[in-house]
Amino acid sequence: MTAWRWLHVKVRAAGGLLTSRGLRHGHTRLNGPLMLCQNLSTARPLRNDFFKDLEAQLAAMRRKAAEALPGSSWSPVKHHSNLPPERTDIVIVGGGVVGWSIAYWLKQKELIRGGVQVLVVEKDPTYSQASTVLSAGGIRQQFSLPENIHLSLASADFMRNINEHLGVLDEDPVDLQFNQSGYLFLASEEVAHIMEENYSTQRYAGAKVSLFSPTQLKERFPWINTEGVALASYGLENEGWFDPWTLLNAFKRKALSMGVIQCCGEVTNFRYTTNVVTATDGEQLDMSRIKSVRVQMPNSLEYQPVECAIVVNAAGAFSGKLAEMLGIGLGPKNSMKGIPVPVEPRKRYVFVVHCPDGPGLDTPFLIDYSGVYCRREGLGGNYIAGASPEEAEEPDTSNLEVDYQFFEDKVWPALAHRVPAFEKLKVTSAWAGFYDYNTFDQNGIIGVHPLINNMYFATGFSGHGLQHSPAVGRALAELILEGNFKTVDLSNFSFRRILAQEPVLERNIV
Amino acid sequence: MAASLASLHRCCQRSALLLVARRQAFSSSSSPLPLHKRLLLSLTQRFYDVEMVLGWRFQRTRNKLRKKNAYYSYTEKYYGPNIASAYYILSLRGGFRYFGQSEWFHADQRGKFSWDFLNYKDLPLEEVDMSYTVINYTGLVNLEKHRSLRTLKLKGCPEVDDWFLARLHIFQDSLEELDISHCPRITTGGLAALRNLKGLKRLNVSSLSGISNPGLVVILLEEMLPHCLITATGYNYNMWQAEGEGKEEQRQRQR
Numbered sequence: 001m002t003a004w005r006w007l008h009v010k011v012r013a014a015g016g017l018l019t020s021r022g023l024r025h026g027h028t029r030l031n032g033p034l035m036l037c038q039n040l041s042t043a044r045p046l047r048n049d050f051f052k053d054l055e056a057q058l059a060a061m062r063r064k065a066a067e068a069l070p071g072s073s074w075s076p077v078k079h080h081s082n083l084p085p086e087r088t089d090i091v092i093v094g095g096g097v098v099g100w101s102i103a104y105w106l107k108q109k110e111l112i113r114g115g116v117q118v119l120v121v122e123k124d125p126t127y128s129q130a131s132t133v134l135s136a137g138g139i140r141q142q143f144s145l146p147e148n149i150h151l152s153l154a155s156a157d158f159m160r161n162i163n164e165h166l167g168v169l170d171e172d173p174v175d176l177q178f179n180q181s182g183y184l185f186l187a188s189e190e191v192a193h194i195m196e197e198n199y200s201t202q203r204y205a206g207a208k209v210s211l212f213s214p215t216q217l218k219e220r221f222p223w224i225n226t227e228g229v230a231l232a233s234y235g236l237e238n239e240g241w242f243d244p245w246t247l248l249n250a251f252k253r254k255a256l257s258m259g260v261i262q263c264c265g266e267v268t269n270f271r272y273t274t275n276v277v278t279a280t281d282g283e284q285l286d287m288s289r290i291k292s293v294r295v296q297m298p299n300s301l302e303y304q305p306v307e308c309a310i311v312v313n314a315a316g317a318f319s320g321k322l323a324e325m326l327g328i329g330l331g332p333k334n335s336m337k338g339i340p341v342p343v344e345p346r347k348r349y350v351f352v353v354h355c356p357d358g359p360g361l362d363t364p365f366l367i368d369y370s371g372v373y374c375r376r377e378g379l380g381g382n383y384i385a386g387a388s389p390e391e392a393e394e395p396d397t398s399n400l401e402v403d404y405q406f407f408e409d410k411v412w413p414a415l416a417h418r419v420p421a422f423e424k425l426k427v428t429s430a431w432a433g434f435y436d437y438n439t440f441d442q443n444g445i446i447g448v449h450p451l452i453n454n455m456y457f458a459t460g461f462s463g464h465g466l467q468h469s470p471a472v473g474r475a476l477a478e479l480i481l482e483g484n485f486k487t488v489d490l491s492n493f494s495f496r497r498i499l500a501q502e503p504v505l506e507r508n509i510v
Numbered sequence: 511m512a513a514s515l516a517s518l519h520r521c522c523q524r525s526a527l528l529l530v531a532r533r534q535a536f537s538s539s540s541s542p543l544p545l546h547k548r549l550l551l552s553l554t555q556r557f558y559d560v561e562m563v564l565g566w567r568f569q570r571t572r573n574k575l576r577k578k579n580a581y582y583s584y585t586e587k588y589y590g591p592n593i594a595s596a597y598y599i600l601s602l603r604g605g606f607r608y609f610g611q612s613e614w615f616h617a618d619q620r621g622k623f624s625w626d627f628l629n630y631k632d633l634p635l636e637e638v639d640m641s642y643t644v645i646n647y648t649g650l651v652n653l654e655k656h657r658s659l660r661t662l663k664l665k666g667c668p669e670v671d672d673w674f675l676a677r678l679h680i681f682q683d684s685l686e687e688l689d690i691s692h693c694p695r696i697t698t699g700g701l702a703a704l705r706n707l708k709g710l711k712r713l714n715v716s717s718l719s720g721i722s723n724p725g726l727v728v729i730l731l732e733e734m735l736p737h738c739l740i741t742a743t744g745y746n747y748n749m750w751q752a753e754g755e756g757k758e759e760q761r762q763r764q765r
């Protein structure tokens with residue numbers, strides 16, 4: 001071998017000598033010894049280059065051979081690079097604000113670093129249909145259920161200290177663009193007593209709210225027409241609106257920095273085992289346990305089953321559909337399995353109007369007893385307004401098209417009646433989004449499903465999911481990791497009420 | 511003596527101002543971080559231990575701030591709310607004046623103050639000057655009981671933010687004068703909350719670096735608080751020349 005190497009070098013050197021001699025014929029004599037010297041000095045690097053090449057090729061061959069051996073992950077077909085891992089501890093279905101908040105809190109509460117592996121599966125990374133980014137972004141304390149008030153207070157506290165929670169080292173601090181403006185609810189004669197009761201519940205829970213008579217209202221907000229108003233309640237603190245995108249991205253950024261894995265794909269099916277259990281009253285129950293989640297990759301036929309211990313259903317408006325994949329709601333009519341998850345998409349319009357003579361910086365988040373709401377948007381004389389349609393006139397939910405006639409017929413008349421300045425306005429744009437509407441009692445469903453003992457729900461918030469997402473994420477993480485609620489007791493929002501057919505309703509004034 | 515004290519005081523104020531300015535430089539992403547910061551950062555990305563130490567440091571500064579702004583419940587229980595507030599203000603190196611008195615109590619630069627304030631147990635506070643202190647949202651609880659507070663000065667407070675402004679509704683019946691100039695964390699979203707202060711007569715919103723189009727904001731504020739005299743200097747009004755000049759003049763005259 002050494003001999004061969006030596007020989008090779010010899011030949012190379014000789015070749016070099018030959019060519020250069022051929023080229024510079026006239027100078028041979030003069031340069032002869034010098035040339036020789038040069039060639040001798042280049043010989044070494046040349047040899048090194050060659051062997052480096054050879055070694056690299058050999059190494060590559062060895063690698064390929066090792067990959068092709070049985071037991072390795074090599075396959076002749078090219079892989080999708082974004083496949084989720086084959087197994088993980090917790091899979092969160094739905095990467096909206098609720099899903100990412102749960103992911104963040106799970107990581108925040110894990111006892112050792114990397115103690116729980118969390119995967120968030122989101123089918124649409126552009127969020128073109130997600131309620132989160134299509135919402136109005138408001139937060140209020142004026143609810144009637146103590147649970148909802150406490151959720152709001154906890155979430156406001158979270159947002160106040162958002163950079164302590166969601167700040168990432170050497171990234172820009174989170175700026176929610178929070179607008180500190182209270183909600184102003186107006187009540188008519190018939191519902192004034194409900195408002196008074198709600199007011200005392202709110203004060204008792206620690207919310208800063210005040211009641212106004214029509215005269216006081218006129219004094220405070222001279223631009224409001226108080227006709228028909230019997231009582232008004234106004235939030236002094238922890239109310240306003242913010243940018244939903246920023247909150248979503250902040251949760252996502254922090255969760256990713258803590259080691260949550262994200263995956264773009266759609267959950268299309270589950271693999272689960274079922275045991276038949278006999279209840280004390282003799283009813284046969286199918287108790288299921290999810291073994292793996294099937295994640296379908298976008299724009300391809302490829303899918304990956306992800307083995308997991310726990311699944312969190314945070315699919316927003318489509319969480320009912322997700323539960324259907326497990327046979328929930330498809331069983332016989334009066335069995336437990338026949339009760340569907342009562343969450344469905346409901347289309348809601350938001351209209352952006354321009355009105356230079358509007359109330360300006362003075363505008364609260366106004367909610368009239370007719371159901372119409374409006375708030376300021378930016379500083380340039382823009383406002384957003386909307387209303388919920390009546391139950392019988394729910395629009396078609398197959399797309400997100402906007403019905404402008406709805407504004408003309410339902411929103412504008414009531415709005416202009418309440419705020420005369422809005423008689424002259426121009427609709428500049430509009431959008432529609434899906435409420436994750438709980439048809440049973442319009443409140444969140446939080447907790448484990450009684451028939452699937454490893455699927456947790458955080459859905460059905462029907463128009464207040466965004467503001468409650470920080471506190472709900474924490475509550476669900478507590479439920480999963482610690483076994484019960486620690487900070488805010490949300491057991492009233494569990495599935496039990498749906499099985500027992502006992503709705504937990506907000507006492508609304510609209 | 512008095513003159514030298516005054517100059518010292520000014521000096522201190524300036525250093526606090528610089529501090530405020532520096533904070534901002536850190537929070538803005540456009541300016542590149544200094545070398546030692548970058549070094550620390552690359553270390554953090556590589557070693558969990560460094561990250562943890564940095565985390566502790568962050569936690570410690572936060573805890574310090576929390577301790578300073580804690581609720582003085584013990585003092586309040588034994589000496590009453592007025593003394594508790596006074597003690598809180600002086601420990602944060604602020605100043606105040608009791609209701610109906612002419613004497614101001616101030617802490618000096620080293621944080622020392624005379625204990626004479628203990629003699630006015632039954633008087634609420636009328637004017638409070640917390641300029642250049644680290645008062646924050648939670649610290650405000652110590653002033654909550656003073657429903658006759660007329661003046662509140664918060665010039666150059668690095669921890670005063672929009673949530674703090676929203677909390678000021680507790681003084682809604684009495685507050686007449688508010689100075690929030692040079693507070694780097696205040697944005698337009700917080701100024702909207704001042705609508706709750708219906709008795710406000712004078713408001714200083716000068717040099718708020720957190721608001722993006724001050725010309726428009728000042729006009730909107732004037733619309734929202736029609737009975738209030740608004741001072742807003744320290745802004746570059748170039749873009750708002752048309753209305754801006756008139757306003758500036760008017761403001762000069764008012765002062």
Ligand SMILES: Cc1cc2nc3c(=O)[nH]c(=O)nc-3n(C[C@H](O)[C@H](O)[C@H](O)COP(=O)(O)OP(=O)(O)OC[C@H]3O[C@@H](n4cnc5c(N)ncnc54)[C@H](O)[C@@H]3O)c2cc1C
Pocket residue numbers: 093094095096097098099121122123124127129130131132133134135136137138139265266267268314315316317318319322348349350432433434435436458459461462463464465466467468
């Ligand atoms: C017009 C409007 C105004 C609103 N105003 C307010 C308000 O002022 N204040 C407030 O607090 N709330 C408001 N809301 C409600 C709020 O937006 C929602 O309650 C909240 O965003 C719900 O969050 P989510 O994460 O559960 O749902 P989403 O944001 O909808 O996220 C669910 C995600 O799951 C994904 N997904 C679904 N199925 C699957 C699957 N099989 N596999 C993978 N991914 C899946 C979807 O792509 C989606 O991104 C409003 C809603 C609307 C429509």
